[in-house]
Amino acid sequence: MWIIFSLLGAVSAAIVVILSKAGLKNTESSLGFAIQSVLILVVAWTVVTVRGNFSDLTSIDRKAWIFLIVAGIFTALSSLFTFRALKLGNAxxxxxxxxxxxxxxxxxxxxFLKEKITWQVVIGAALMLGGAVLIAISEKSTDNS
Incomplete structure (x- = not known):
C-alpha cells in the first residue's frame, strides 16, 4: 500500500510544481508560499479532526515533538527555497x-537512522544524481526564465 501512496505523492508533487510555477508568474515567491501554507494548515488539521486523531496530541512524547517541530522548520525552509527557485528558473x-x-x-x-543500504539503492541514487546533473547542465541551452 505504501507504493500507491508514494506514487500518489509523487504525482501530487509534480502537479504542485506546475501550478506553483504558473501561480508565481506575477507573484512574489514567499507570498505564494504563504498563501499555499494557509490551505495546507486548514487541510492538515481537518484531516486530523475527521480521522479522530486530535486527542492523540497529548500522547506525543517530548522527543517526537522536537523532531516534528525541527522537521516543520526544514519543511518551511525547503518550500521557501523551492518557491524562490521556481520564481527564478524553469520548473x-x-x-x-x-x-x-x-x-x-x-x-x-x-x-543517522542506520538503515541498511543495498547495491540497488546505491545504483538508483547514483542514477538520480547523474540525471539531475545532466538536466542541470542543460540549463544554458533551455533556460528562458
Missing part, C-alpha cells in the same frame, strides 16, 4: 535539482 530544472533530496535522504538515512 523542470528546479525540480530536477530539488529532487536530489532523494539522494540526500538515502545518505542521511544510512548515517
Amino acid at each position: 523542470s530544472l528546479v525540480t530536477a535539482l530539488e529532487r536530489l533530496s532523494l539522494v540526500f535522504s538515502v545518505i542521511m538515512a544510512v548515517i
